[in-house]
Amino acid sequence: MADQRGFTLIEVLVAVIVTSLLLLTVYGVFTTVDGARQRVEGDAERFHQARVIFDRIGRELHGVYWSASNLQTRFQGGLNQAGLSYLELSTTTATPQSGGGGIVVVRYEMQPDPDHVGTFMLLRSERQLFTEAFGATDTLRMAGGIESFNLRFFARGAWHDNWDAASGGLPALVELTLNEASPAGSVPFISSFAVTAL
Template sequence: MSGISRNRATPAGGFTLLELLVALLLLVIVAGALYSSYFSVVRARERAEEGSEERRELQETLDRLHRELDAAYYQGSDKRTRLVVEDRDSYGKPASTLEFVTVAPPAADGRPASDLVAVKYAIREKEGALTLTREATDLYGSVKPIPYPQMESIRSFLVECDDGSQWVRSWDTALNPRLPKRLRITIAVREGEKTVEFATLARPRMR
């Protein structure tokens, strides 16, 4: 029997067009998921950093208010010394104004100055956003102070005074010639979808 050779069809190497399209589709899906996850992590980290910065700014503001009010100074014979709290609001939210004189350490640059500084905290409203401003100047100086933003994008700023029997929202040493026993400062800020309040309690000691 003579040998008969038969040619068997062998599949060509490589991938079919359908296989390439399926692989490409899977690659696009995976890449899209990784892209979305990466930027979600980046956005979350940015929000966390912004929140940390806002908390740091809030803590610094409350600490400064606490130190300055603890060292608040008033002397009835000197009309330049004073403590005035005005009860105001902005869009129904507390927006107190606070003016007082505080004892401050000597200037680091050696400039001639007294140890008494007139300080004012007030709320500035712009397009519905509230900014807490601070201005300070030597009590006996002639330089006009310039307010600068101490803390931006707050919800409210409330100053309350303890007169010995109750908490009041207004005070003026021109009418009540003494310092309050205590002052409570409350700042409200936005955290996510909530409004959160933070407070500090100061006790003027320079009587």
């Protein structure tokens, strides 16, 4: 019989199986790496968002302008009637949002986030101190997808959940706790800021 060269069916099947296993392994590695990349990007976005919020509020707290003799100045915060956190203060840290420099009143408040069911968005309003009220165009969305945003005020040796400078003067510290929604669970950010009045 002549010398026959070639592959048997079993050899071809073994080669196909080995190649398939190798390709599945490579696919699994790429899928895992891509998932890790997406998680890291999401975490980086959440950390950046928290840093921007804390930097902005921290700057405004360091420039607080409050006077017991001037009823237009503000410093109050805690929970509103709906049980959502808010902070309202007069500060020298103005942005172009108010239409000029000088002393402004800034208000942060939580509202339900229509883009992410079950979470909240942080809204920021700014107006000149000597205008009567906030207008509809003054409110900007700072962040969304927030699970909670809590404030505490340290004064007279204790922490308080609500504060109004009209009845207690300025607190020494303001503690912010921000929990952002994440597919892996809540990501908490906590910081305290000294209140320095001008």
